[in-house]
Amino acid sequence: MSTDTLLDALHERLGGRGLLRDPADMARYGVDWAGERLGQPLAVARPASTAEVSATVMLCREHGVAMTPQGGHSGLVAGALPAADGGELVISLERMDRVREIDPINFSMVVDAGCILDNVKQAAAEHDCDFPLSLGAQGSCQIGGNIATNAGGLNVLRYGMMRELVLGLEVVLPDGRIWNGLKALHKDNRGYPLQQLLLGSEGTLGIVTAAVLKLSPRQTQSRTALLGLPSVEAVIALYGLARRDCSDLLSAFELIPRRCIELAMEATPTLSDPLDDAYPWYVLMEVAASGPLDLGAMLEHLLEQGMERELVLDGALAASDAQAQQLWQFRESMLEGQRRRGEHLRTDIAMPISAIPAFVERASTAIMAASPACEIIAYGHVGDGNLHFNILPPTTLADADKHAHLHELEALLFEVVDEVDGSISAEHGIGRTKQAAYLARLSPLERELADGIKTLFDPAHAMNPGRILPRP
Amino acid sequence: MSTDTLLDALHERLGGRGLLRDPADMARYGVDWAGERLGQPLAVARPASTAEVSATVMLCREHGVAMTPQGGHSGLVAGALPAADGGELVISLERMDRVREIDPINFSMVVDAGCILDNVKQAAAEHDCDFPLSLGAQGSCQIGGNIATNAGGLNVLRYGMMRELVLGLEVVLPDGRIWNGLKALHKDNRGYPLQQLLLGSEGTLGIVTAAVLKLSPRQTQSRTALLGLPSVEAVIALYGLARRDCSDLLSAFELIPRRCIELAMEATPTLSDPLDDAYPWYVLMEVAASGPLDLGAMLEHLLEQGMERELVLDGALAASDAQAQQLWQFRESMLEGQRRRGEHLRTDIAMPISAIPAFVERASTAIMAASPACEIIAYGHVGDGNLHFNILPPTTLADADKHAHLHELEALLFEVVDEVDGSISAEHGIGRTKQAAYLARLSPLERELADGIKTLFDPAHAMNPGRILPRP
Incomplete structure (x- = not known):
């Protein structure tokens, strides 16, 4: 059988640690983060180098087998989950987890795609820098997945999406060739931006194996506040005020409804109501700086302004890191509270x-x-x-x-x-679960160009087929 | 003759103001900014709407005539200059100069591609916002050209290139179809990012007719300093210090050699040596904020640190807007001083x-x-x-x-x-003047993908042919 030949060849090329064929070993590669969806890998390749990824892809191509690149299993649209028919080889990047290089003077670092986001952040911090991407899943998600999905998260308003945090990429294309675009340049206007196409392509145009990331100076101080507001209108007005009053030092501004505060307290009984009264809407906000500025005075000035205009009804300003963490705990516990309610609709x-x-x-x-x-x-x-x-x-x-x-x-x-001319997918991507809603809103022209891009990179439609666009 | 038929049809569709055929009227559309290169338009179409751009492109396509989209003539790589053989129709966007809409709450505005950058900045300021792109040519360059070249300039370190300042685009494709991607969304992860391909494509994939731009809160205060330093090493060390010490409020950090200070004083005799002594290297830096922070104290703290570490030898801190403008005058006059020296090599x-x-x-x-x-x-x-x-x-x-x-x-x-693994074009693009150096450094794989992208959008190779990539 052709797949047996492929798996034998992969085993020979990748070694015992590099190829999982036992159903028990493979089980965790077929389950998504919420545990709701199941896929069935043909096998799981775990290459340890870019050359091994390339060899794996070339072998799959020779044998006509489709591939599912996989990162840290925290995607929310079933984009990195193998199909249920057992026909797709999962290519997990988890063994490629090396920080290759850090250049704090250039505010950049080079990392393997399998690095876990928290480890990348930690490595940057050791060189007095921040890698500012901040996600609930940062303890498990991988940089390659963050790139493939153009990840967002909590600090986008200040630092942008993953697209704005990547300077260069190394990619194995669907035919197995390696594109070395690992440039550590903050500006580069040479021709069409290949790396922009890969960012957010959800593994359908190639497998990201490494990236040059853009760093920021390490924040040395931050202030967090949880505020009670009367209406969504007040939240939006306060946001405009905060952007101006806090200059560009606002790093998070989260809207939270009262029900979420209650869900958080249900999930974490040690949490008590954060303000003396209950308010219909809350804002959890953070300002941060790397230099010697008086952030406390800045935030107090904003809150005075907000109260004067009756946008802010009450607020808790964290006086310590521990208090700040407690305020952020509401954001995390409310997600846990939601999860405990069983099946529910998550949108983005x-x-x-x-x-x-x-x-x-x-x-x-x-x-x-x-x-x-x-x-x-x-x-x-x-x-x-x-x-x-x-x-x-x-x-x-x-x-x-x-x-x-x-x-x-x-x-x-x-x-x-x-x-409201909005988007049905702000940061999670399309994958398989959003595909129908996505296609229904795509113009024929957009569909034609999207098909053309896919076919240009992957004429055999073997790289994560059926994600974003349907199989032809 | 086929071109006569085309020009008659264009005249009928666009009207007298919409089509220039008289050599005297056309002359200025064939000269680039430095006056060094000459092109010869077949004629100059000046459509007044997106529909007229679309009709113009369709007529060109029917008649097999190539097109050169043109903005404000400030490009530096002959990318928007028609070929010398008189075979290309210039499509100037200059009559499409309307600010369509400003939404200060969303920090966005919608503008026609022919808007001059300064006018866009002015319109944003009237709504208490900044459009932060800042270029020497901002009094004449157009937004469409800024998008086509992914413009950079003075404030990139804080706000990014044009790529990071665009939320959505409207584009007429090489076959005349209109792509409406005018979304005012700060996050949108639906499929492949078409707008990223257009940004920096130098008019080779389509004609940008309008854009949604991302705004910032208007800066209400800034501080400028001109510093004397002993070496480039000291400049780089001071930069690292400044990024940290000034949090994210550093908006410009320009390296200037002594020779440029001299050229500036030659070009503008009213300028006198800015510091008591001459130094081999200077830094012109600016910090800016929209809220009530003490920027003066922040900058003084940085300079104390810089002097303590012997990175900064002397400095002038502008005490007023007029003084700040005088310091910036050195940056402008040095360019004029260079220009007066006649032909010279400009690189980027x-x-x-x-x-x-x-x-x-x-x-x-x-x-x-x-x-x-x-x-x-x-x-x-x-x-x-x-x-x-x-x-x-x-x-x-x-x-x-x-x-x-x-x-x-x-x-x-x-x-x-x-x-040093650098780029031969940081912000000016490739156009025609950088093409040989660009192609010599392109890998076969990169060339294949670039050719594929061009062919996908423009199979007839009629849209700004020979720019970035050679004609096939």
Whole structure:
């Protein structure tokens, strides 16, 4: 059999640690982060070098076998999960986890794609630098996955998405050739930007094996505040004020509804209500600096302004790192609280910041009209116009009916996204779970160009096929 | 004749103001910024709307006539200049100069591609926002050209290149179809990023007709300093200190050699030596903020640190806006001083910031060995690793011999660029003048993908043909 020949050849090339064929060993490579979806790898290749990735891809190509590049299993759109038919070879980058080089003078570092984000951040910190990408999954997600999905997270408003944090890439193309684009240049206007195409391509155009990352000076101080606000309008007005009043030192500005504070307290009983009263909306914000500025005075000035204008009703300003961590704990525990409620609708939508108040109003009205007993949990990154407008199904609904019900509500929600010229995927990507909604909104011209790009890089449609675009 | 039919059809579609055929009217569309190169338009189309651009492109396509999209004539690589054979229709965007919409809450604005950069900056300022792109040519360059060339300039270290300042695009493709990608979203991970391909494509993949730009809060205060330093090593060390000490409020950090101060004083006799003594290297730096921070104290703290470490030998801190403008006058006058010296070599190279000291040393040695009587003028944007390492030819050299001599020196210089893994085009692009040096450094794989991208968008090779890549 052709696949047996392939697996034998891979075993010979990659060695025993480099190829997993035992179902028990392979199990964890077929499950996504939420544990909701299952895939079935043909086998799992674990190359230890760029040359081994290249050899693996060439062998797959010779044998006509499709490949699923895989990072840290924290994707949310089933983009890096193998198909259920057992026909795809998973190529895991997990053994390529070396920090190759750090150049603090150039504010750059070169890392293998399999490096875990937290390790990259730690290595940068040891050289008095920050790698500012900040995600809930940073303890497990890998740089290659962050690149493939153009990851976002908490600090985008200040530092940009992964696209803006990458200076160069090394990529194994779908035919196995290695593209060395590992340049450590902050400016480079030579021709078409290949690396921009790879960023966010979800493993469909090639396998990122290494990257040059852009660093920032290490922040030496930060201040965190949790504020209670009367309305989404007030949140948006405060954001405009904060961007101006805090110069460019605002690094996070998170919208949190009251329900999320309650979910956080349910999930973590040691948390108590953060402010004396309950407020309909909260903002968790952070300012940070690397130099000797008085951030406390800056933040107090902002809060005075916010209170004077009746945007801020009350607030807690962390007086220590421990207190700041406790405020951030609400953000983490609310996710855990959501998870405990079982199957629910997670979305990741974007819109102009100015559209957020009207969107929340219209979307909430539409959803509650269709499903009066559901619960809406709309939180997100205000500065990016990015909401995770999630829905907990009615507790009375039978488990078997939840999926279809939530799917209907998602369609309703996406219609409101269309009305504000928004995006159905702000930071999670398309993968397989968002594909239908994505394709339905793609113009024929956009589809033609997207197909052309895929075919240019991967004429055999063997590299992560069926993600973003359907198989031809 | 086919071109006559085309021009008649264009005249009918665009009207008298929309098509220039008189050689006197067309003359200025065939000259580049430095006045050094000449092109000969077939005619000049001046469409007044996206629909008219689309109609123009479709007519050209029907008649098999090549097109040169043109902005504000400030390009430096002959990318937007028509060919000398009179076969290309210039499509000037200059009549499309409308600011379509400003949304200060979303920190975005929608503008026609023909808007002059200064007008865009002014319109943003009226809404308490900044559009931070800052170039010497901002009084004449157009947004469409800034996008097509992925423009850089003085504030890249803080705000990024044009690529990072664009949220969405409207583009007329080489077949005349209109792609509406005018989204005002700060995050959008839906599929392959078409707009990234257009950014920096120098008019070879389509004509940008409008853009959504990303704005910042308007800076309400800034501080400028001109410092004297002993060496390039000291400049680089001070840069690292400044990035940290000034948090993220550093908006410009320009390296200037002594010779440029002298050229500036020659060009503008009202300028006097800015510091009591002459120093081999100067840094012109600016910090800016939108909120109530004490920038003066911040900058003084940095200078104390710099002096303590003997990085800074002396400095002038502007006490007023007028004084700050006077310091910036050195930057502008030195360019004028260079220009007055007649033909000279202008380069635009990038390298890792950490490589700058060794590069300046090695490149200077190589150039002076080859041409002992030439003068080197190396200035640039330190935070971007971007040097304009320019060369004035020996004054004794006959005018007729200058071009060939400078071309030889450029080749020598680019070899040193290769040694530090640098780029021969940091911000100016490839166009036609950098094409040979670009192609010589392109791997077969990169060439294949670049050709594939061009062919995908423009199979007839009619849109700005021969720029970036040669005609097939």
